[in-house]
Every structure is written in C-alpha cells, then in structure tokens.
Amino acid sequence: MFASPIIVAPMAGGTTTPELALAARGAGAFAYAAGGYRSAESLAEHLAPLRAAGGDFGVNLFVPRSGPLASGDASSLARYRLELAGDAERLGAELPAELPPADGPRARDYWDEKLDLLLHDPVPLVSFTFGLAPEPVVTALRAKGTRVVASVTSVAEALAAAATGVDALVVQHSDAGGHSAAFLPGAERAAPGVAGLVARVRAAVGLPLVGAGGIGDAATAKAVLAAGAEAVQLGTAVLRSDESGARALHKDALADPAYTATGVTRAFTGRAARALVNGFVRDHSANAPHAYPEVHFLTGPLRAAAAAAGDRESVNLWAGTAWQKAAAGPVAGIVEGFLRML
Ligand SMILES: Cc1cc2nc3c(=O)[nH]c(=O)nc-3n(C[C@H](O)[C@H](O)[C@H](O)COP(=O)(O)O)c2cc1C
Structure with a gap:
C-alpha cells in the first residue's frame, strides 16, 4: 500500500x-x-x-x-459563547455574531x-x-x-x-x-x-x-x-x-520547558484534540461543548488575535505526547x- x-x-x-x-x-x-x-x-x-x-x-x-447539532450541544454552545466573552475582550477580538450554517459549504x-x-x-x-x-x-x-x-x-x-x-x-x-x-x-x-x-x-x-x-x-x-x-x-x-x-510561536512552545504536559481538549474547536496545556486549555476544557465545527468558527477570531499578538497562552498548540522529542x-x-x- x-x-x-x-x-x-x-x-x-x-x-x-x-x-x-x-x-x-x-x-x-x-x-x-x-x-x-x-x-x-x-x-x-x-x-x-x-x-x-x-x-x-x-x-x-x-x-x-x-x-444539525444535537439540542443539548446547541445550548452548551450558547453558554460557551458567554464564557469566551472575557477572552474576546482581553484579546481585542470579536466573537462572530453568526456561525456558518451547518448544512452550508463552509461548515x-x-x-x-x-x-x-x-x-x-x-x-x-x-x-x-x-x-x-x-x-x-x-x-x-x-x-x-x-x-x-x-x-x-x-x-x-x-x-x-x-x-x-x-x-x-x-x-x-x-x-x-x-x-x-x-x-x-x-x-x-x-x-x-x-x-x-x-x-x-x-x-x-x-x-x-x-x-x-x-x-x-x-x-x-x-x-x-x-x-x-x-x-x-x-x-x-x-x-x-x-x-x-506551523507558526513560530507554536514551534517555540514545543521546545520550551515551561510547557510540561499535553492534554485532550475540545476548547478550541469543539472536537477532541491534543495540545500543550496552556491557559486557554486550563480555563475552558471543562465547559467546551461537543460542537465541531461550530466552536472552531467561534474561537477563530480569538486564536487569530492571540497569534498576531504572540500570545501562546490563548492559541491551539497542537502536540502529541512525544512532543519533547x-x-x-x-x-x-x-x-x-x-x-x-x-
Ligand atoms: C498540527 C497537526 C495537524 C493535524 N492535522 C491533521 C489533518 O489535517 N488530517 C489528519 O488526518 N490528521 C491530522 N493530524 C493528525 C495526524 O494525522 C496524526 O494522526 C498525528 O499527528 C499522529 O500523532 P503524533 O502527532 O503524536 O505524531 C494532525 C496532527 C497535528 C499535530
């Protein structure tokens, strides 16, 4: 093969x-x-x-x-939007008012x-x-x-x-x-x-x-x-x-001994993914809903603003458990x- x-x-x-x-x-x-x-x-x-x-x-x-999204996940998504408001303000970003429709080409x-x-x-x-x-x-x-x-x-x-x-x-x-x-x-x-x-x-x-x-x-x-x-x-x-x-800040984080663990989180996209544990993972993993790609679109502007500002604590630093190698x-x-x- x-x-x-x-x-x-x-x-x-x-x-x-x-x-x-x-x-x-x-x-x-x-x-x-x-x-x-x-x-x-x-x-x-x-x-x-x-x-x-x-x-x-x-x-x-x-x-x-x-x-479509299961109704329980849709209400968790609405709560998650409220939870992210503080991050949006801190990063000077806006959460999208509307998400792409689930049956449309983008989603x-x-x-x-x-x-x-x-x-x-x-x-x-x-x-x-x-x-x-x-x-x-x-x-x-x-x-x-x-x-x-x-x-x-x-x-x-x-x-x-x-x-x-x-x-x-x-x-x-x-x-x-x-x-x-x-x-x-x-x-x-x-x-x-x-x-x-x-x-x-x-x-x-x-x-x-x-x-x-x-x-x-x-x-x-x-x-x-x-x-x-x-x-x-x-x-x-x-x-x-x-x-x-991969962004320079992602490459640098992978080599930085300040990061000591990876974790599986839905915080960034609504789908389980393994990343270096940073502030965003710690703050939001508990409440992030099962809602991919909705959460991906919701957090997109936050991640973009954080990356532009060089803020490693608010971006998805994808990494497997062997990242130190x-x-x-x-x-x-x-x-x-x-x-x-x-
Ligand atoms: C940054 C990143 C992006 C990835 N994107 C994809 C993808 O687009 N499609 C896919 O099938 N797998 C994707 N994967 C998963 C890989 O295919 C693979 O399963 C995984 O990297 C293997 O584990 P490792 O990272 O510990 O080597 C991605 C992995 C990483 C680290």
Whole structure:
C-alpha cells in the first residue's frame, strides 16, 4: 500500500506545506497534501507542486458531520459563547455574531467541491478523518484508480471502516497531536500505547494498517511495525522542521520547558484534540461543548488575535505526547533518522 514505512502526516491549518511534503518524500517518506480547512480552489493550488513532481502521494479530507447539532450541544454552545466573552475582550477580538450554517459549504469544509475535484482529476491516494466517507464515495474514488484510506481510533471504528471498502486504515491512538479521528462514541481511551492499539485492530481486520499517535522515536516506530502496521505516521515529530508551516510561536512552545504536559481538549474547536496545556486549555476544557465545527468558527477570531499578538497562552498548540522529542532542522534529516533506525 505504502512504498515507505514512514509517512509524514497530513496537517491542515497551514502546517503541511508543499515544501514539507516534497522534502519528506525526497527523503524516502510517503507524504500528503492537507485538504482540511481549504476550498476546492485552494486545494487545487496546494496540490499543484505534488502533481507536477509526479509519483505517489496522498490527499487528506475531513468528513463533515451529517445533520444539525444535537439540542443539548446547541445550548452548551450558547453558554460557551458567554464564557469566551472575557477572552474576546482581553484579546481585542470579536466573537462572530453568526456561525456558518451547518448544512452550508463552509461548515461542510467544501466536501462536495473537493470530492468533485478529486474525481475529475484523480490523485494516487485519498485519506479521510473525522468520520467515514460513504461507501459510494469510496467506490467512486477506487474506480478512478485512487487508493482510499480511513482513519480509526478503535476496533469498532476499524470494522465499520472496513465495511465501506477502503484499502487501508490509519490507526490513531489518543497520544496523537491535533484532532482525534474518532467518530464513534466510546473510543478506546484505555488502550495501551499505539502499538497495543495496532495489535488489537490487527487481530480484528485484514487490511493494511498505519500506526499513528505519540511516535517520537525509532524504537516506538519499530514496536508499532512489529505489532502489525506496515507504516507509521508522524505528525508532531515534524512540527518543528524547517519546512513545517506551523507558526513560530507554536514551534517555540514545543521546545520550551515551561510547557510540561499535553492534554485532550475540545476548547478550541469543539472536537477532541491534543495540545500543550496552556491557559486557554486550563480555563475552558471543562465547559467546551461537543460542537465541531461550530466552536472552531467561534474561537477563530480569538486564536487569530492571540497569534498576531504572540500570545501562546490563548492559541491551539497542537502536540502529541512525544512532543519533547520533536527536533528542529530539515524534515529530510528527521525522516532519514527514522528510516536509518528501522
Ligand atoms: C498540527 C497537526 C495537524 C493535524 N492535522 C491533521 C489533518 O489535517 N488530517 C489528519 O488526518 N490528521 C491530522 N493530524 C493528525 C495526524 O494525522 C496524526 O494522526 C498525528 O499527528 C499522529 O500523532 P503524533 O502527532 O503524536 O505524531 C494532525 C496532527 C497535528 C499535530
């Protein structure tokens, strides 16, 4: 499925740059374009250098929520807006008066438009996160010669994904930085590390597996491969690399001993995600509702104002549990370091 045992993760929000993907691939990794948070036009532009370079690569998309927000979550969202008013004032930002409608293209992350693009101008591989692509979408992509990959966080999710006809699974442990791929309630929070989760999924499904989450060194990568994965996916390990588009304040925070822990929080986007524990995480994790992408849109102006002011305590500093092992420098050196030791 994958020509390399090392995959550099798709990281939406500006972290995955074409330079990151191309340099990672040049060093022997499989690499992705990050399709999340982009319009179809922006994805086409982001993809152009990868298409021009030829060869194997993937595109990652977010699967939108189907249907409106549950009524309990809608009232929690209204309360959460009030809770954020003090932060907005402190940061000199305004909370958006209205959020994009749940059934509109923006809240659906331009799903239909991006699928159209990928069906009309196919790419070698498409992976999905935040849910399962419906079976007809999987079938249509495969009919174009595109390999299709689903992201899962539990055995139950792996079985559901396999039933849609995908070619492979990314098995993401909750040690992972950034958003959780979970889409069924009761994900296996108690699962041992990523190698243990891969072993459980390996016993349940026959598809090729990619292990992800908290892989910061070759020893962990080796254990994940030994547990039955054919590759490992690295996110946090390349966040500080030269080609990563992560903000300087994010890169600096990852290297700053003042940050001593990561935590899983819905405070920034309404979807569980692992980040360095800062003031915003401490203040708001308790009350943040299950409301993605509504909370993402609600906190957007706060995060932008905080980033512009260099305020690390109010932005999402996504990080997996192995963040202290993330090195600076060219991504090729990081990829080659892993490949040498496997
Ligand atoms: C900053 C950041 C952004 C991410 N964005 C995406 C994304 O757009 N799509 C996706 O499938 N996974 C995304 N992930 C998760 C990665 O695919 C991967 O599962 C995770 O990084 C692995 O854990 P690690 O960070 O401990 O290496 C992101 C991770 C980080 C750290």
